[in-house]
Each structure stands twice: as C-alpha cells, then as structure tokens.
Amino acid sequence: MSEEQIKQLLTAFTAAADLVEKLAPTIKELFEGGEATVADQKNVKDAMDRLRSSDAFSGPEWKVG
Amino acid sequence: MRNLVQTFTHRWVHPWAAVACLALVLFGLPACKKTTLAPGGAYTDVTLYQTDKTITSSEALLHSFVSWELQNRTLLAQWPEIKKVADAVRGQAPGAIKAAIAARDAYANAKTAENANTLSITLTTLKALALQASVSMLGGT
Numbered sequence: 001m002s003e004e005q006i007k008q009l010l011t012a013f014t015a016a017a018d019l020v021e022k023l024a025p026t027i028k029e030l031f032e033g034g035e036a037t038v039a040d041q042k043n044v045k046d047a048m049d050r051l052r053s054s055d056a057f058s059g060p061e062w063k064v065g
Numbered sequence: 066m067r068n069l070v071q072t073f074t075h076r077w078v079h080p081w082a083a084v085a086c087l088a089l090v091l092f093g094l095p096a097c098k099k100t101t102l103a104p105g106g107a108y109t110d111v112t113l114y115q116t117d118k119t120i121t122s123s124e125a126l127l128h129s130f131v132s133w134e135l136q137n138r139t140l141l142a143q144w145p146e147i148k149k150v151a152d153a154v155r156g157q158a159p160g161a162i163k164a165a166i167a168a169r170d171a172y173a174n175a176k177t178a179e180n181a182n183t184l185s186i187t188l189t190t191l192k193a194l195a196l197q198a199s200v201s202m203l204g205g206t
Binding site: 008035047052 | 099100101102103105106107108111114117118120121122124125126128129130131132133134135137140141152155156158159162166199202203
C-alpha cells in the first residue's frame, strides 16, 4: 500500500470518527437523562416531523449494491 | 506521515468512547438520572419523547453510515465486511424505522401493554442496527 493510499484511508476513517463523535452529545444525553428542555423537545419533534414528511430513503446512498 | 498517524490515533480513541456509551444506552444499562420534560415543551409523555429521540438519532446515524460507505467505497473495498454491513443496513433500516414509527404511533394512540411491547421490540431492532453501523464505521466489523 502506498503512502497516498494510507493517507486516503486515514481520511476516510477520520471522517467516520467525526460522524460518531458528532453524535456523542445525543448519546450522552440519552445515557445521563436529566431534563429535556423546551428547545430539546422542539428539536426532537422537528426531526421527527422531517422524518415523517420526507422520503428519507430515496437517495443513492440507500441503494444496495 | 507520523503526525498523521498520531492525529488518527488520537481521534480513533475518543469516538470509541462514544460507541461504548452508545452500547450502554442501547442495551439497557440503567441511566444515571431519569429523563424529565421541561413544562411547556412539545411533549407531555416522556416515553414518546425518548422514543422519538431514539428513532431520529438512529436514522441520523444510519444515514451517516451508508453515505460514508458510498463516498469511500473504493478505499474501503479491502474491508468487504463494511460494505456487507452497509448493504444490510440499507436493506433493513427503512423497514425498521417505518416499523418503529408505526409502533410509536400505535402506542401514542393506545398505551396498552401489547403496544408497549411492540414498541420496545421495534426500538431494539433499530438500536441494534445503529450499534452495528457505529462499530463498522470505526473498523470494528
């Protein structure tokens, strides 16, 4: 494997790590519990409304193969 | 290259902590504090709030995973297990999310033990997919 390929792989996995890291606050909140503020509740409701109203699985990323 | 590897290693460890927390959440270790709802918000039922949060968070994670796999497919070809997991997620996630939403709505309309049980089962399926995607993204397939 060339150095360039290694760099590309590291970039790909760093991007993956970033994605999971981005979700860490949500995970932390789920685990720790506590009070869901009015803003928290609005964010969850808005996300749920978006999920219901959109065709969330129509993009090319959802195509098998 | 050494700096790159050090950066990578540094970033590698931290997200694993997130995955570990995710695993703890998904598979039912008790929360340190119970979730409560601030008055005046969009929810009056904490179970529905937590359910919606689980559904939307899981969908976000699964969407991130399949997008990442597609964008990096050529590079990731040497780990065929990642594509295998991604295709499994592609095959199962839409149905799992729709089932969770349907079970959520049924529970919201009638809070029976049967509906609560169905909701629990559908959320467990969704959480398992999300956990599988998280682990796969971090090279743990």
